[in-house]
Amino acid sequence: xxxxxxxxxxxxxxxxxxxxxxxxxxxxxxxxxxxxxxxxxxxxxxxxxxxxxxxxxxxxxxxxxxxxxxxxxxxxxxxxxxxxxxxxxxxxxxxxxxxxxxxxxxxxxxxxxxxxxxxxxxxxxxxxxxxxxxxxxxxxxxxxxxxxxxxxxxxxxxxxxxxxxxxxxxxxxxxxxxxxxxxxxxxxxxxxxxxxxxxxxxxxxxxxxxxxxxxxxxxxxxxxxxxxxxxxxxxxxxxxxxxxxxxxxxxxxxxxxxxxxxxxxxxxxxxxxxxxxxxxxxxxxxxxxxxxxxxxxxxxxxxxxxxxxxxxxxxxxxxxxxxxxxxxxxxxxxxxxxxxxxxxxxxxxxxxxxxxxxxxxxxxxxxxxxxxxxxxxxx
Numbered sequence: 001x002x003x004x005x006x007x008x009x010x011x012x013x014x015x016x017x018x019x020x021x022x023x024x025x026x027x028x029x030x031x032x033x034x035x036x037x038x039x040x041x042x043x044x045x046x047x048x049x050x051x052x053x054x055x056x057x058x059x060x061x062x063x064x065x066x067x068x069x070x071x072x073x074x075x076x077x078x079x080x081x082x083x084x085x086x087x088x089x090x091x092x093x094x095x096x097x098x099x100x101x102x103x104x105x106x107x108x109x110x111x112x113x114x115x116x117x118x119x120x121x122x123x124x125x126x127x128x129x130x131x132x133x134x135x136x137x138x139x140x141x142x143x144x145x146x147x148x149x150x151x152x153x154x155x156x157x158x159x160x161x162x163x164x165x166x167x168x169x170x171x172x173x174x175x176x177x178x179x180x181x182x183x184x185x186x187x188x189x190x191x192x193x194x195x196x197x198x199x200x201x202x203x204x205x206x207x208x209x210x211x212x213x214x215x216x217x218x219x220x221x222x223x224x225x226x227x228x229x230x231x232x233x234x235x236x237x238x239x240x241x242x243x244x245x246x247x248x249x250x251x252x253x254x255x256x257x258x259x260x261x262x263x264x265x266x267x268x269x270x271x272x273x274x275x276x277x278x279x280x281x282x283x284x285x286x287x288x289x290x291x292x293x294x295x296x297x298x299x300x301x302x303x304x305x306x307x308x309x310x311x312x313x314x315x316x317x318x319x320x321x322x323x324x325x326x327x328x329x330x331x332x333x334x335x336x337x338x339x340x341x342x343x344x345x346x347x348x349x350x351x352x353x354x355x356x357x358x359x360x361x362x363x364x365x366x367x368x369x370x371x372x373x374x375x376x377x378x379x
Contacts, residue, residue: 001285004299004315006275007292011263012320015272016285017051022267024282046197046204047325048264055321061186062201063325065113065179071328074113078333081108082340090344094351097371098218101341103129106213106333110206113329115160115178123152128210149206153199160184179205209326215259215367216330217337220250222357222371223257224338225350227305234307235346238339249307250334254316255293256305261366263287263318289315290366347376 001007010016047059064070085105089095107128111121130145161184163176183198224231237245265284272279279285293314294302300311317324324330341348350357351372358369 001275002288002291002295003275004292004295004297006277007287007289007315008319010266010274010285010287011315011318011322013272013274014052015269016266017269018049018055018264018266018322019051020049020265020267022269022282023265023284024267024280046200047322048204048208052321058197058201059321059325061183062179062205064182066325066328068328071332074109074329075332075336077112078105078109078336079340081105082336083344086340086344093376094372094374097221097341097373098214098368099370101337102214102217102221102371103210105217105337106210106330109329109333110209113179114202114205115176115180116156120152120156124149124206128206131207131211146203149203150199153202154195156180157184157195157198157202205326208324209329211365211367212259212324212326213330213333215365216250216254216334218368218371219257219259219366220253220334220338221341221373222350222368223253223305224342225348225373226354230305230307231342234338235342238343239346243335245307246335246339247331248309248312250331250338251312251314252305252307252309253334253338255299255309255312255314257366258289258293258314258316259366260316260364261288261290262364263289264364287315289318345375348373349375 001010047055047062050058082105085101089100095101104125107125108121111124116124127145127149131142157180160176160178160181164181164184167176180198180202183201224234234245234249236242237249263286265286268279268281268283268285270281274285293299293316296302299309317327317330351374357371360367360369
C-alpha cells in the first residue's frame with residue numbers, strides 16, 4: 001500500500017493481524033518474518049507480533065512509562081546526554097554524527113528508562129551496534145546480539161525482582177521507578193505478565209526505541225544540511241528558544257524522510273478489499289510509509305521540506321492500535337538533539353558531497369551508514 005488513504009486504512013484494519021502465524025506460507029510463520037533470533041530466544045510475545053486482547057493488555061502495562069508527564073520529567077536527562085556527547089567531539093571540529101551522536105543518544109536514554117545500570121549500558125551499546133551493522137546483511141550477527149540481550153535481560157529481571165523483594169521487606173532503599181521494575185510489580189500483582197513477556201517487552205522497546213530515533217536524528221540532520229534556508233530557520237529557532245518551530249520541524253522531518261520506510265508485516269485473517277485491491281486470507285500486506293507521506297493527494301508540495309507545515313498528519317509512527325508507543329520520547333530526543341546541535345555548532349555542514357552519503361540496506365528501516373560533518377571554530 002503506497003497511497004496515503006489506503007495506507008492509513010490498512011494500518012487501522014482489525015482484519016489484518018501482526019501475528020506471523022496467520023501467514024499463508026508455513027516458512028514465514030516459522031520465523032522468516034520479524035527480527036532474526038527473536039523466536040529462538042523466546043522473545044516473540046511483544047507488541048510488534050501480537051493482536052488484541054494480549055496486545056491491549058501488554059500495551060496498557062507499558063504505556064505508563066510514556067505518558068506526557070513522564071516524558072517531560074525525562075527531558076533534563078536527555079539534554080544532559082545530548083550535551084555530553086557534543087562535548088566529546090566539539091573541539092575536534094569534525095565528527096560522524098551517526099556513530100558519535102545519533103546512535104548512542106537513544107541507546108543511553110532507553111537504557112535509563114528501562115533501568116539498565118550505567119555500568120552495563122556500554123554492553124547494550126555494543127549489542128545494538130551489532131544489530132544495526134548486520135540489519136541489512138547476514139541474519140547471524142543480529143541473532144547473536146539478540147541472544148546476548150535476552151540472557152542479560154533474564155538476569156537483570158531476576159536481580160530487580162530480588163531487589164524489589166528486599167525493598168518490600170524493608171532491607172533496601174528508595175522505590176525503583178524504572179520500567180522493568182514496573183513490569184515486575186505488575187506481574188507480581190496479578191497482571192498475568194510472564195517473564196518471557198517482560199523480557200520481550202524490554203527487548204522490543206530497546207530494538208524499536210533506538211533504531212528509529214537514530215534514523216530520525218540522522219535523516220533529519222542530513223535533510224537540513226542539504227537545505228540551507230530551512231536549516232537557518234531552525235538554527236535561529238534553536239538559538240531563540242522557539243520550541244514551536246522545533247516541534248513542527250521534527251514532524252516535517254518525520255514526514256519528509258522518516259526513520260521507517262515500510263511498516264512491519266501484517267497478514268489478512270480473512271479476504272479483504274482495500275483501495276480496490278483484493279487480498280486473500282493469509283497474504284502479507286506491507287504499508288510503504290515513505291510513499292504515503294509523499295502522496296500529493298494528501299500533502300501540498302510533498303517533496304518540499306517545510307518546517308512550519310501545519311497540516312501534517314504523517315504516518316511516520318504508524319496509525320491505529322499499533323501507533324508507536326515511544327513516539328513522545330523519540331520526539332523529545334529528536335527536538336533536543338537537533339536543536340542543540342544547531343545551537344552549539346552554528347557552522348555545522350556536511351564534510352563530504354551529498355552523493356557520497358550511503359544508506360543502510362534492509363526492508364523496514366531507512367537510515368544512514370554514516371554522516372560525516374564539520375564546523376568552524378567554537379563560538
